[in-house]
Amino acid sequence: MKKLLGIGLLLALVGLGVGYFMYNKPHQNMEKAEADVSLQASELFSAFESDEGSANEKYLDKVIQVTGTVKEVSTDEEGNVSLTLDSGNGLFGVICQLDNLAEHERTDFQPGEQVTLKGKCTGMLMDVVLVRCVVV
Protein backbone atom coordinates (compact mmCIF):
# COMPACT_ATOMS: atom_id res chain seq x y z
CA MET A 1 0.00 0.00 0.00
CA LYS A 2 2.79 2.34 0.97
CA LYS A 3 4.69 1.34 -2.13
CA LEU A 4 1.70 2.13 -4.30
CA LEU A 5 1.46 5.56 -2.73
CA GLY A 6 5.14 6.11 -3.37
CA ILE A 7 4.78 5.22 -7.03
CA GLY A 8 1.73 7.43 -7.32
CA LEU A 9 3.61 10.34 -5.81
CA LEU A 10 6.57 9.77 -8.11
CA LEU A 11 4.30 9.69 -11.16
CA ALA A 12 2.60 12.87 -10.07
CA LEU A 13 5.98 14.56 -9.66
CA VAL A 14 7.16 13.38 -13.06
CA GLY A 15 3.89 14.57 -14.55
CA LEU A 16 4.30 17.97 -12.95
CA GLY A 17 7.87 18.17 -14.14
CA VAL A 18 6.95 17.27 -17.72
CA GLY A 19 4.04 19.69 -17.62
CA TYR A 20 6.23 22.49 -16.36
CA PHE A 21 8.86 21.75 -18.97
CA MET A 22 6.24 21.71 -21.74
CA TYR A 23 4.78 24.96 -20.50
CA ASN A 24 8.18 26.58 -20.69
CA LYS A 25 9.17 24.94 -23.93
CA PRO A 26 11.46 27.42 -25.66
CA HIS A 27 10.81 28.87 -29.10
CA GLN A 28 12.53 27.12 -31.93
CA ASN A 29 16.15 28.18 -32.21
CA MET A 30 16.30 29.76 -35.63
CA GLU A 31 20.07 29.83 -35.84
CA LYS A 32 20.15 26.05 -35.59
CA ALA A 33 16.98 25.44 -37.57
CA GLU A 34 17.45 23.49 -40.77
CA ALA A 35 15.89 25.23 -43.77
CA ASP A 36 13.05 23.19 -45.29
CA VAL A 37 13.42 24.85 -48.65
CA SER A 38 15.84 27.27 -50.23
CA LEU A 39 14.95 29.66 -53.04
CA GLN A 40 15.17 33.15 -54.53
CA ALA A 41 13.00 35.96 -53.19
CA SER A 42 11.49 36.37 -56.65
CA GLU A 43 10.57 32.66 -56.84
CA LEU A 44 8.90 32.76 -53.45
CA PHE A 45 6.95 35.88 -54.32
CA SER A 46 5.72 34.60 -57.67
CA ALA A 47 4.67 31.32 -56.07
CA PHE A 48 2.37 33.30 -53.76
CA GLU A 49 1.30 35.73 -56.44
CA SER A 50 0.23 33.06 -58.92
CA ASP A 51 -1.49 30.68 -56.49
CA GLU A 52 -1.72 31.76 -52.89
CA GLY A 53 -3.58 28.66 -51.73
CA SER A 54 -1.04 26.15 -52.92
CA ALA A 55 1.84 28.39 -51.85
CA ASN A 56 0.32 28.50 -48.37
CA GLU A 57 0.19 24.73 -48.30
CA LYS A 58 3.77 24.49 -49.45
CA TYR A 59 5.48 27.21 -47.46
CA LEU A 60 3.38 28.24 -44.46
CA ASP A 61 5.17 27.74 -41.15
CA LYS A 62 8.20 26.30 -42.93
CA VAL A 63 11.72 27.52 -42.37
CA ILE A 64 12.60 29.09 -45.68
CA GLN A 65 15.99 30.17 -46.86
CA VAL A 66 15.63 33.06 -49.22
CA THR A 67 18.19 34.94 -51.30
CA GLY A 68 17.63 38.36 -52.77
CA THR A 69 18.61 41.98 -53.09
CA VAL A 70 17.79 44.33 -50.24
CA LYS A 71 15.33 46.96 -51.39
CA GLU A 72 14.50 48.62 -48.12
CA VAL A 73 15.60 48.47 -44.50
CA SER A 74 13.45 49.68 -41.65
CA THR A 75 13.69 49.69 -37.89
CA ASP A 76 10.66 50.19 -35.67
CA GLU A 77 10.69 51.98 -32.33
CA GLU A 78 11.33 48.73 -30.48
CA GLY A 79 14.45 48.16 -32.55
CA ASN A 80 13.09 45.35 -34.69
CA VAL A 81 14.79 45.38 -38.06
CA SER A 82 12.99 44.38 -41.24
CA LEU A 83 14.45 43.91 -44.68
CA THR A 84 12.40 44.05 -47.82
CA LEU A 85 13.87 41.92 -50.58
CA ASP A 86 13.26 42.71 -54.21
CA SER A 87 10.81 40.30 -55.78
CA GLY A 88 10.84 41.60 -59.33
CA ASN A 89 7.43 43.16 -58.67
CA GLY A 90 7.76 46.94 -58.48
CA LEU A 91 5.43 47.46 -55.53
CA PHE A 92 5.72 44.46 -53.28
CA GLY A 93 8.49 42.23 -52.07
CA VAL A 94 9.49 39.68 -49.49
CA ILE A 95 9.66 41.17 -46.01
CA CYS A 96 12.05 39.50 -43.60
CA GLN A 97 11.68 40.54 -39.99
CA LEU A 98 14.85 39.73 -38.07
CA ASP A 99 14.45 37.43 -35.08
CA ASN A 100 14.39 39.41 -31.85
CA LEU A 101 15.31 36.29 -29.85
CA ALA A 102 18.58 35.79 -31.70
CA GLU A 103 21.86 37.65 -31.63
CA HIS A 104 22.64 39.27 -34.96
CA GLU A 105 26.14 39.92 -36.12
CA ARG A 106 24.97 42.89 -38.07
CA THR A 107 21.78 44.77 -38.68
CA ASP A 108 23.13 47.62 -40.80
CA PHE A 109 22.06 46.31 -44.16
CA GLN A 110 22.20 48.54 -47.20
CA PRO A 111 19.80 48.68 -50.14
CA GLY A 112 21.31 46.93 -53.13
CA GLU A 113 23.13 44.37 -51.05
CA GLN A 114 22.71 40.65 -51.76
CA VAL A 115 21.62 38.67 -48.71
CA THR A 116 20.56 35.17 -47.75
CA LEU A 117 18.32 34.75 -44.73
CA LYS A 118 16.26 31.99 -43.25
CA GLY A 119 13.01 32.55 -41.44
CA LYS A 120 9.49 31.30 -40.90
CA CYS A 121 7.02 31.98 -43.66
CA THR A 122 3.77 33.41 -42.32
CA GLY A 123 2.04 33.99 -45.66
CA MET A 124 1.23 36.89 -47.94
CA LEU A 125 -0.62 40.14 -47.38
CA MET A 126 0.67 42.50 -50.03
CA ASP A 127 4.19 41.26 -49.50
CA VAL A 128 5.26 37.77 -48.53
CA VAL A 129 6.23 37.92 -44.86
CA LEU A 130 8.93 35.91 -43.11
CA VAL A 131 9.41 36.35 -39.38
CA ARG A 132 12.20 35.36 -36.99
CA CYS A 133 14.81 35.66 -39.72
CA VAL A 134 18.51 35.11 -39.22
CA VAL A 135 21.32 35.64 -41.71
CA VAL A 136 22.69 32.42 -43.15
Add this chain to the structure above:
Amino acid sequence: MQKKVVILVFAALVVGSALNAQKYFTREGKVSFFSDAPVEKIEAHNSKATAVVDAESGRMEFAVLIKAFQFEKALMQEHFNENYMESDKYPKALFKGEVTNMDAIDLQKDGEYKAGVKGSLTIHGVTKEVEAPGKFVVKDGNITASSSFTVMVADYDIEIPAVVRDNIAKEVRIDIEAGLQELKKGS
Protein backbone atom coordinates in the same frame (compact mmCIF):
# COMPACT_ATOMS: atom_id res chain seq x y z
CA MET B 1 -9.96 67.28 -83.19
CA GLN B 2 -12.93 66.29 -81.13
CA LYS B 3 -11.17 63.10 -80.17
CA LYS B 4 -8.22 65.06 -78.89
CA VAL B 5 -10.43 67.19 -76.69
CA VAL B 6 -12.07 64.11 -75.26
CA ILE B 7 -8.71 62.60 -74.47
CA LEU B 8 -7.53 65.82 -72.88
CA VAL B 9 -10.62 66.14 -70.72
CA PHE B 10 -10.33 62.51 -69.75
CA ALA B 11 -6.66 62.91 -68.85
CA ALA B 12 -7.44 65.97 -66.76
CA LEU B 13 -10.13 64.07 -64.92
CA VAL B 14 -7.85 61.13 -64.21
CA VAL B 15 -5.05 63.36 -62.94
CA GLY B 16 -7.51 65.41 -60.93
CA SER B 17 -9.09 62.46 -59.21
CA ALA B 18 -5.69 60.88 -58.58
CA LEU B 19 -4.64 64.04 -56.75
CA ASN B 20 -7.81 64.12 -54.72
CA ALA B 21 -8.05 60.51 -53.74
CA GLN B 22 -5.17 60.56 -51.35
CA LYS B 23 -4.40 57.17 -49.89
CA TYR B 24 -2.31 56.31 -46.89
CA PHE B 25 -0.86 52.95 -46.07
CA THR B 26 1.52 50.97 -43.95
CA ARG B 27 2.97 47.51 -44.01
CA GLU B 28 4.32 47.79 -40.48
CA GLY B 29 1.15 48.20 -38.48
CA LYS B 30 1.18 46.83 -34.97
CA VAL B 31 -1.54 44.55 -33.73
CA SER B 32 -1.46 43.16 -30.20
CA PHE B 33 -3.97 41.19 -28.27
CA PHE B 34 -4.44 40.62 -24.59
CA SER B 35 -6.28 37.84 -22.85
CA ASP B 36 -6.69 38.48 -19.18
CA ALA B 37 -8.05 35.32 -17.53
CA PRO B 38 -8.03 34.31 -13.85
CA VAL B 39 -5.14 31.89 -14.23
CA GLU B 40 -2.90 33.61 -16.72
CA LYS B 41 -2.40 36.70 -18.79
CA ILE B 42 -1.54 36.06 -22.39
CA GLU B 43 -0.41 38.59 -24.92
CA ALA B 44 0.88 38.41 -28.44
CA HIS B 45 2.28 40.97 -30.82
CA ASN B 46 2.44 41.37 -34.54
CA SER B 47 4.21 44.25 -36.22
CA LYS B 48 3.64 43.34 -39.83
CA ALA B 49 0.03 44.31 -40.43
CA THR B 50 -0.87 46.15 -43.60
CA ALA B 51 -3.39 48.96 -43.69
CA VAL B 52 -4.75 51.26 -46.37
CA VAL B 53 -6.88 54.31 -45.67
CA ASP B 54 -8.51 56.46 -48.32
CA ALA B 55 -8.46 59.99 -46.92
CA GLU B 56 -11.37 61.10 -49.07
CA SER B 57 -13.96 58.37 -48.73
CA GLY B 58 -12.72 57.09 -45.39
CA ARG B 59 -12.64 53.55 -46.70
CA MET B 60 -10.04 51.41 -45.03
CA GLU B 61 -8.63 47.92 -45.02
CA PHE B 62 -6.50 46.20 -42.48
CA ALA B 63 -4.93 42.78 -42.80
CA VAL B 64 -2.74 40.69 -40.58
CA LEU B 65 -1.11 37.27 -40.80
CA ILE B 66 -2.05 35.02 -37.89
CA LYS B 67 1.23 33.16 -37.90
CA ALA B 68 3.17 36.39 -37.49
CA PHE B 69 1.87 36.84 -33.94
CA GLN B 70 4.69 36.32 -31.45
CA PHE B 71 3.97 34.97 -27.99
CA GLU B 72 6.20 34.84 -25.00
CA LYS B 73 5.76 31.09 -24.69
CA ALA B 74 6.27 28.79 -27.64
CA LEU B 75 3.54 26.46 -26.41
CA MET B 76 0.94 29.23 -26.36
CA GLN B 77 1.88 30.18 -29.88
CA GLU B 78 1.54 26.58 -30.97
CA HIS B 79 -1.89 26.17 -29.39
CA PHE B 80 -3.02 29.51 -30.75
CA ASN B 81 -2.11 28.53 -34.30
CA GLU B 82 -3.05 24.89 -34.29
CA ASN B 83 -6.01 24.56 -31.95
CA TYR B 84 -7.74 27.90 -31.85
CA MET B 85 -7.06 29.95 -34.96
CA GLU B 86 -6.29 27.02 -37.30
CA SER B 87 -3.92 29.31 -39.11
CA ASP B 88 -3.05 26.71 -41.74
CA LYS B 89 -6.64 26.95 -42.91
CA TYR B 90 -7.21 30.61 -42.12
CA PRO B 91 -3.85 32.39 -42.45
CA LYS B 92 -5.22 35.95 -42.29
CA ALA B 93 -7.47 38.18 -40.30
CA LEU B 94 -9.03 40.98 -42.27
CA PHE B 95 -10.92 44.17 -41.58
CA LYS B 96 -12.76 46.00 -44.34
CA GLY B 97 -14.74 49.07 -43.52
CA GLU B 98 -14.73 52.80 -43.23
CA VAL B 99 -14.04 55.71 -40.99
CA THR B 100 -17.53 57.07 -40.43
CA ASN B 101 -16.54 60.66 -39.70
CA MET B 102 -13.81 61.20 -42.30
CA ASP B 103 -15.27 64.66 -43.08
CA ALA B 104 -14.12 65.86 -39.68
CA ILE B 105 -10.58 64.55 -40.14
CA ASP B 106 -7.87 66.35 -42.04
CA LEU B 107 -4.79 64.16 -42.33
CA GLN B 108 -2.84 67.05 -43.88
CA LYS B 109 -3.18 69.13 -40.74
CA ASP B 110 -1.59 68.52 -37.35
CA GLY B 111 -4.00 67.54 -34.63
CA GLU B 112 -5.70 64.74 -32.79
CA TYR B 113 -8.86 63.39 -34.35
CA LYS B 114 -11.33 61.00 -32.82
CA ALA B 115 -12.59 58.52 -35.36
CA GLY B 116 -15.39 56.01 -35.55
CA VAL B 117 -14.68 52.87 -37.51
CA LYS B 118 -17.28 50.48 -38.83
CA GLY B 119 -17.01 47.44 -41.01
CA SER B 120 -16.59 43.72 -41.24
CA LEU B 121 -13.97 41.80 -39.35
CA THR B 122 -12.97 38.34 -40.52
CA ILE B 123 -11.18 36.07 -38.10
CA HIS B 124 -10.93 32.29 -38.26
CA GLY B 125 -13.04 32.32 -41.43
CA VAL B 126 -15.98 34.02 -39.70
CA THR B 127 -17.08 37.52 -40.67
CA LYS B 128 -18.84 39.84 -38.23
CA GLU B 129 -19.92 43.44 -38.37
CA VAL B 130 -18.00 45.48 -35.84
CA GLU B 131 -17.76 49.04 -34.68
CA ALA B 132 -14.83 50.52 -32.80
CA PRO B 133 -13.55 53.88 -31.69
CA GLY B 134 -10.24 54.99 -33.10
CA LYS B 135 -7.93 57.93 -33.25
CA PHE B 136 -5.77 59.67 -35.81
CA VAL B 137 -2.87 61.71 -34.53
CA VAL B 138 -1.13 63.95 -37.04
CA LYS B 139 2.08 65.48 -35.85
CA ASP B 140 4.67 67.17 -38.06
CA GLY B 141 3.03 65.46 -41.00
CA ASN B 142 3.36 61.99 -39.47
CA ILE B 143 0.09 60.14 -39.18
CA THR B 144 -0.58 57.52 -36.54
CA ALA B 145 -3.84 55.63 -36.46
CA SER B 146 -4.80 53.66 -33.39
CA SER B 147 -7.71 51.75 -32.00
CA SER B 148 -8.52 49.46 -29.13
CA PHE B 149 -11.52 47.19 -28.98
CA THR B 150 -12.62 43.81 -27.71
CA VAL B 151 -13.87 40.74 -29.50
CA MET B 152 -15.71 37.77 -28.07
CA VAL B 153 -13.79 34.60 -28.82
CA ALA B 154 -17.03 32.64 -29.24
CA ASP B 155 -18.27 35.02 -31.96
CA TYR B 156 -15.62 33.69 -34.31
CA ASP B 157 -16.32 30.00 -33.73
CA ILE B 158 -13.18 29.55 -31.70
CA GLU B 159 -13.73 26.79 -29.20
CA ILE B 160 -11.86 26.80 -25.96
CA PRO B 161 -11.76 23.41 -24.22
CA ALA B 162 -13.08 23.27 -20.67
CA VAL B 163 -9.65 22.41 -19.25
CA VAL B 164 -8.20 25.77 -20.16
CA ARG B 165 -11.36 27.79 -19.62
CA ASP B 166 -9.72 29.67 -16.79
CA ASN B 167 -6.55 30.28 -18.78
CA ILE B 168 -8.07 32.02 -21.76
CA ALA B 169 -10.38 35.01 -21.54
CA LYS B 170 -13.73 34.92 -23.31
CA GLU B 171 -13.21 38.49 -24.36
CA VAL B 172 -9.93 39.48 -25.91
CA ARG B 173 -8.69 43.03 -26.21
CA ILE B 174 -7.09 44.04 -29.48
CA ASP B 175 -4.85 47.08 -29.78
CA ILE B 176 -3.91 48.53 -33.11
CA GLU B 177 -1.33 51.14 -33.93
CA ALA B 178 -0.19 52.07 -37.38
CA GLY B 179 2.01 54.84 -38.68
CA LEU B 180 0.64 55.72 -42.09
CA GLN B 181 2.53 56.94 -45.11
CA GLU B 182 1.27 58.61 -48.21
CA LEU B 183 0.80 56.14 -51.00
CA LYS B 184 2.53 57.79 -53.91
CA LYS B 185 1.31 57.03 -57.37
CA GLY B 186 3.72 55.09 -59.47
CA SER B 187 6.24 54.53 -56.73
